[in-house]
Amino acid sequence: MLATELRERLKFTAARYELTTERGVLTQSDRVELIEGEIVEMAPISPPHNSCTDLLTERFVLALAGKAIVRVQGAVRLSDRSMPEPDLAILKYCEDRYRDRRPTPRDIYALVEVSDSTSDYDRMVKLPLYARANIAEYWILDVKAEKILVHRQPNGDRYGDYREYSLGESISLLAFPEIKFSVASLLP
Template sequence: MATRYRFRVEEFERAFQGVPHVELLRGEVYQMSPIGPKHFYAVMRMDHRLREALGPKAVVAVQSPLRLFEDSEPEPDLLVLRPPLERYQDRLPTPEDVLLLVEVADTSLEFDREAKLPLYAEAGIPEVWLVNLKENLLEVYRDPRGGRYREIRLLSPEEEASPTLLPEVSLRWA
């Protein structure tokens, strides 16, 4: 009989140190989908636009770990974090640091919606943008309560987006 082993963050970090493209969700280790050209370009474009629009108002991290719970450490495509940068010198970001989280999804769309979004809502991440490359839409998730987001908006490529916690910032997402 096989036994499933569930990891805690500390064990995961030791066991998978240096292993690229893995993340820990609810104690289970997932190999992330390979990054194709559309995904790569969308992440880099969003990174550029966020940094340009935010300046010193926030810290932007690309494909970096986020410590959610003792058994969950995903690697979102982009994190918009509270400044200053130095606050992350000796620790990983936690939900309290996150102003906005961005996932770019093509082949991972269903997984991001079904596995990651509930986890982010449960952790209290205030806002998640899911760049839906399949349908060329920005899915905006806000108001986390009870393990789900209570507000969901869909934006077309012509519409600009503004993070709730940075309302003075407006940017093109596509």
């Protein structure tokens, strides 16, 4: 084993991570997020991923106007060690739109990840992270399989309720059961 493998990795706090951005060490073009104290490079965004994210944004903004804030690829502060950047965050409505702080788990209705090449990461890294933060609802839009994987009822590092929605079915957010979306309308 190499000596460098025996050393403790430097773990970042959310505050220290934010300082790296404020001081210009990291910029928007760096495409990274803080996961369990480590700065992790995010996968490049493909055209199908962009297309799906744009479509979701349009659908959710129109349906949730005045009821919730739809945040696109913005960081959420899940803990002192994790600030991921989900593709979409459905946030509790507030007049200042979180101007002076990052949304935290108490502000989040649901998080959504678009998966065209990141399926394993979204399931193996993001899912337990979101469950531990007690995020009530987590969707993975599997672009290739044309399915929406919905996780609800966080319990430890898992979700107690899991369901796949396919083309031809309808879906709604737990926080807004009266607003229905057809799966086909959410996938490009």
